[in-house]
Amino acid sequence: MKRKRNRSESNHVRRKINRWVRFLVQERDWDYGFMLEMEYMKLRQMEEYFKERDTFIGIEYVKRDLKICLRLLDIVMGKNDLNIEHSPLKFVPFKDDNGRKMYKAEGASEIISYRNLYVNTRNASRFTNFDFTNPNMNESSEISHKESLRLHKAWHLYNIIRTYRMFAWWD
Numbered sequence: 001m002k003r004k005r006n007r008s009e010s011n012h013v014r015r016k017i018n019r020w021v022r023f024l025v026q027e028r029d030w031d032y033g034f035m036l037e038m039e040y041m042k043l044r045q046m047e048e049y050f051k052e053r054d055t056f057i058g059i060e061y062v063k064r065d066l067k068i069c070l071r072l073l074d075i076v077m078g079k080n081d082l083n084i085e086h087s088p089l090k091f092v093p094f095k096d097d098n099g100r101k102m103y104k105a106e107g108a109s110e111i112i113s114y115r116n117l118y119v120n121t122r123n124a125s126r127f128t129n130f131d132f133t134n135p136n137m138n139e140s141s142e143i144s145h146k147e148s149l150r151l152h153k154a155w156h157l158y159n160i161i162r163t164y165r166m167f168a169w170w171d
Helices: 007-025 032-051 059-076 139-169
Strands: 090-095 101-106 111-113
Touching: 007 032, 032 059, 059 139
Parallel strands: none
Antiparallel strands: 090 101
């Protein structure tokens, strides 16, 4: 006797396939950003899967790890930045050697506003060579280096969680 196909199961699989096809159709280089987006998408699917199920003891730790990994990937991929707003550049006219009127930027743009986030700089030497204890440091430089430090720390922590916890997600 033939078994009837469960249409809801088929639709679920079809939605997954369509989601991946839409993602892969986008023409772009296969660089680290693309690979991170694929990983992000898969982790998001895993989070949705585990959200509805209590399949084993310790599932709460898996859910926590997935949520942390997704948040860290947001930081690494620049989806959650410090909202830094730069002042417009000042352009000064000048004449080149041939007498044509040209413009050059006068000075660098300054940071006008940013969302102030705490970044622990005490162990910054593990991630960057910048000295955060220097009293002569200007605020603009400090903010850009803190943003870079935040990205490096998020990447490091994400890889640690993947290395030591990912196998436990499927055991």
